Amino acid sequence: MWELFLRALPLLQQAIVVTLGLGISAFILGSALGMLIALLRNSKARALKAIAFAYVSIFRGTPLLVQILLIYFGLPHYGIVLAPIPSALLALTLFSAAYLSEIFRAGINSVDPGQWEAAQSMSMGYWTCLRRIILPQALRIALPPMGSRLIALVKDTSLASTITVMEMTRVAEQVGAATFRYLEMFLMIGAIYWAINQVLTILQTWLEGRWTRHMR
Numbered sequence: 001m002w003e004l005f006l007r008a009l010p011l012l013q014q015a016i017v018v019t020l021g022l023g024i025s026a027f028i029l030g031s032a033l034g035m036l037i038a039l040l041r042n043s044k045a046r047a048l049k050a051i052a053f054a055y056v057s058i059f060r061g062t063p064l065l066v067q068i069l070l071i072y073f074g075l076p077h078y079g080i081v082l083a084p085i086p087s088a089l090l091a092l093t094l095f096s097a098a099y100l101s102e103i104f105r106a107g108i109n110s111v112d113p114g115q116w117e118a119a120q121s122m123s124m125g126y127w128t129c130l131r132r133i134i135l136p137q138a139l140r141i142a143l144p145p146m147g148s149r150l151i152a153l154v155k156d157t158s159l160a161s162t163i164t165v166m167e168m169t170r171v172a173e174q175v176g177a178a179t180f181r182y183l184e185m186f187l188m189i190g191a192i193y194w195a196i197n198q199v200l201t202i203l204q205t206w207l208e209g210r211w212t213r214h215m216r
Helices: 001-042 046-061 062-077 085-110 113-119 126-163 168-179 183-213
Strands: none
Touching: 001 046, 001 085, 001 113, 001 126, 001 168, 001 183, 046 085, 046 183, 062 126, 085 126, 126 168, 126 183, 168 183
8 A cells, every 4th residue: 555655646746736726716716606696696686686596506406527527528619628627627616606605695694684774774885784794794604514515625626537637536547547456546545535624624613613702
């Protein structure tokens, strides 16, 4: 096992960077898009609510693997050609935004409606109220499911191997094919995924405790 690890180490070092880069970048971009979709879902304009609902329905209702393949193999038919990593990042971002939008929407709707009314009575505008009063509380409520979504997203990056992205699963496939030691390689990769997600879990727990103390 150890000699196999040393043999795969140069590729694994690059693959871990790609995996973390894809997962964290998709989470950040998906959070921004998800917040926009959540606000559209809570909008009073029916057309905007319908668009946001349709987006969430499509991207939550179809497999991520299908979305990745559609972007990588389907868009070239319309003259849009993306390299493997941008294709994977786009798919992961759109996919995560659908889930994160529902997390944000639940957090926003969990805030007491009386706080909106109090802000309006003080002549505070919608965006000011949202930024200063509602979102800090909503994000505290949404933090645990956001952490779970980030962990799931890191694991979902393994699907990028289907379009030749050199992330950890792709490396395991290649080294396994070269050495015929698939079991050991995939056990090794599984252990690395577990270690990464344990670090993320500890970070999430620390943030929860820190933010909860701050908001008391």
